Amino acid sequence: MTKAGKKKTRLIIRTIVLLLLVSAVVYTIASKDKVKVLAVGDKAPDFELVDLEGNKHRLSDYKGEGVFLNFWGTWCPPCKKEMPYIERQHNAFAEKGVHVLSVNIAEPHLKVETFRDQYGLTFPIVIDKSKSVMEVFNVGILPATYLINKDGKIEQIITREMSEDEIISFMESIQPE
Amino acid sequence: MSKIKCQCGHDNPFGTVLCERCGRPQTEEAKESKLVDMRYEGSARRSQTYKRSIIDKIWNFFSSVKIGISIIVAVLTTAAIGTIFPQKLYVPVSGEAELAAYYERLYGIPGTIYYKLGFHDMYNSWWFITLIGMLGTSIIIASVDRVIPLYKSLKKQRTKRHPSFMKRQRIYGEGPSENPDDALIEAEGQLKELRYKVKTEDGALLAEKNRFSRWGPYVNHAGLIIFLFGILLRGIPGFYVDETMWIREGETRSIPGAEGYYLESKAFIIENYTKEEADEVFGDALERVGMIAKNYQTDVTLYKKEEGSLPGSNQTNFVKDYSIIVNKPLKFDGYNVFQMDFRLDELKSMTFKLTEKATDASFGEFTVDLTNPEREYELDNGARVILSDYYPDYDGIENGEPTSKSPIPNNPAFIFKMVTPAKPDGEMSFVAIKQTLETEVNDYKVNFVSAETRDISGLTVRKDKTLYLLLVGGIIFMIGVSQGSYWNHRRIWIQKGPDGGLLVAGHTNKNWFSLKKELDKVKDAANLPSYEDRQDKESNLDDKEVDKI
Incomplete structure (x- = not known):
């Protein structure tokens, strides 16, 4: 090999080695915090839960339509506060192809039933008894709302109490045309 | 890049100290010194060859041992700072504001500075990881830069060296010899007996043993790199899981971190040593502290979700029953579930009795399961109790409505509707612990009878696919350490001098004493000229004194 050729190979090898090392460090820093967290734009994982009447609900049942997926608990004050708004907008948006699916986290049937009757809720309420859906969706604090569009992709994740206006705009954002 | 042409006619790369072929000193410094620096055989380290492009400059930066040591010092210092106050992981609060307050409250101004500088999450900070990355880079580049030239120069070393090379060795002797050719043959035989590899060339001899010892440090560094790589892999999903879960009987x-697996807790068992069974061993201690734990155990059943079924559906298949004991984790599919913690006596169910206030006559007892209460409880004589609502963690009344602050039955409260033949429409009663409220005066009441409790197991879920890689890295590291420590690379040169005498020189990377001992044997057998250790003059004197005696 000529001198110039040798020099060039050496430069290329050194550049590749350094780049590899730098990318390893960058990757480690970047992956540190967000290990397997569901993100906006990801496909929402399908699940199957049973509602208060014993009917099975699957997320994939709503294919082609928007789903307003709300995780909640009867003991959580902000969850209670937003429930009447969700109920009203559920009625307004049901015909426009946006459905509310409400997931209670592992509470007794009696408790959820009493709550539903007290608030007059008409959308399907399912109970995640083993907390496995909560695990899959990486729900940390309640309330947590996932907006899922007609393609089954997560449009937005809201981990706080919502006002009625917000709920309206959220539901509009996943309304199929 | 200029080549250095040696007197022997060999072209050496820039930075060479000793000619690659004959061993003549090439730098002014080496020419003037009495002893020659034999590190890397006087060959040019690769980093010294260029100082041109930016890549070469970065390369040379990491190739420097000084820089490497500075990085190690920086890593050690920052790692040590991280141990001054507890790390974020071990602090019982979450959220930035609470963390700041926590460090300030417990550690004052130093705590605040500690938090502000980000030392509370030292080992996950980008700059700590960057430092570790720089350490890895330094190890790789510095090793590569040294091991390749060293390997090459040892591989192509000549048997016959120039006398100026011999003269500058630490062990050196010259003197007349009666029959240099015979002496060389004798020496060769003796050296072979000492298990040296001997090469001869034109009245010169090179004996060498344990060259592989020179690779020890590089093998060691390779082990370190594998170790660091293993740590790096932990960041990739699927390689490393470390989660905790609390599960009630x-x-x-x-199971968090193990998707598709479910765990059912059958029972949590805690056993203490009794005075009778362990009097000999724990007798005194039992008297002093009262209780000594013998066993913490969680009996579990593992289920796996049906292939293709969805999360949430209860189509699960039984996998196995197991008793998790400390140090005996439940093992499945690369996961280990360890017994780590427990909480005793959380309320599980409460038993009540319905009585008539006036007569204290009872309609019988009923039990409310606090995790899954039923709506109606049938009692004797046509009476029944309807559970209208239930507050597991009753926290007072807000806006005329009882509230529960969590779903955990820490302080259960109930609204009962008591239906009796005398009051078919029912009477309402609010029952909490040590408290009963009535909207109007009732004829009947619900009395608390007893409660049942259950225990909660704290389990840790671990999976570490990098463990074997770390083990391999560690083993390679130790192989490198022993390779470099327990063997020494020894070389002995003997050649005919210009005036019919003999020149003897020796070199080792460590343990000069043993080299001299072996050289003494060769000297005696082959009648070689005596040599001296020119760095340790005292040892020469000792030898002479020994000779006299």
Whole structure:
């Protein structure tokens, strides 16, 4: 090999080695915090839960339509506060192809039933008894709302109490045309 | 890049100290010194060859041992700072504001500075990881830069060296010899007996043993790199899981970090040593502290979700029953579930009795399961109690409505509707612990009878696919350490001098004493000229004194 050729190979090898090392460090820093967290734009994982009447609900049942997926608990004050708004907008948006699916986290049937009757809720309420859906969706604090569009992709994740206006705009954002 | 042409006619690369072929000193410094620096055989380290492009400059930066040591010092210092106050992981609060307050409250101004500088999450900070990355880079580049030239120059070393090379060795002797050719043959035989590899060339001899010892440090560094790589892999999903889960007796929960697996807790068992069984060993201690734990155990059943079924559906298949004991984890699919913690006596169910206030006559007892209460309880004589609502963690009344602050039955409260033949429409009663409220005066009441409790197991879920890689890295590291420590690379040169005498020189990377001992044997056998250790003059004197005696 000529001198110039040798020099060039050496430069290329050194550049590749350094780049590899730098990318390893960058990757480690970047992956540190967000290990397997569901993100906006990801496909929402399908699940199957049973509602208060014993009917099975699957997320994939709503294919082609928007789903307003709300995780909640009867003991959580902000969850209670937003429930009447969700109920009203559920009625307004049901015909426009946006459905509310409400997931209670592992509470007794009696408790959820009493709550539903007290608030007059008409959308399907399912109970995640083993907390496995909560695990899959990486729900940390309640309330947590996932907006899922007609393609089954997560449009937005809201981990706080919502006002009625917000709920309206959220539901509009996943309304199929 | 200029080549250095040696007197022997060999072209040496820039930075060479000793000619690659004959060993003549090439630098002014080496020419003037009495002893020559034999590190890397006087060959040019690769980093010294260029100082041109930016890549070469970065390369040379990491190739420097000084820089490497500075990085190690920086890593050690920062790692040590991280141990001054507890790390974020071990602090019982979450959220930035609470963390700041926590460090300030417990550690004052130093705590605040500690928090502000980000030392509370030292080992996850980008700059700590960057430092570790720089350490890895330094190890790789510095090793590569040294091991390749060293390997090459040892591989192509000549048997016959120039006398100026011999003269500058630490062990050196010259003197007349009666029959240099015979002496060389004798020496060769003796050296072979000492298990040296001997090469001869034109009245010169090179004996060498344990060259592989020179690779020890590089093998060691390779082990370190594998170790660091293993740590790096932990960041990739699927390689490393470290989660905790709390599971109550009777509950079935999905296992965090192990998707598709469910664990049911059958029972939590805690056993203490009794005075009778362990008097000899723990007798005194039992008297002093009262209780000594013998066993913490969680009896579990593992389920796996049906292939293709969805999260949440209860189509699960039984996998196995197991008793998790400390140090005996439940093992499945690369996961280990360890017994780590427990909480005793959380309320599980409460038993009540319905009585008539006036006569104290009872309609019988009923039990409310606090995790899954029923709506109606049938009692004797046509009476029944309807559970209208239930507050597991009753926290007072807000806006005329009882509230529960969590779903955990820490302080259960109930609204009962008591239906009796005398009051078919029912009477309402609010029952909490040590408290009963009535909207109007009732004829009947619900009395608390007894409660049942259950225990909660704290389990840790671990999976570490990098463990074997770390083990391999560690083993390679130790192989490198022993390779470099327990063997020494020894070389002995003997050649005919210009005036019919003999020149003797020796070199080792460590343990000069043993080299001299072996050289003494060769000297005696082959009648070689005596040599001296020119760095340790005292040892020469000792030898002479020994000779005299």
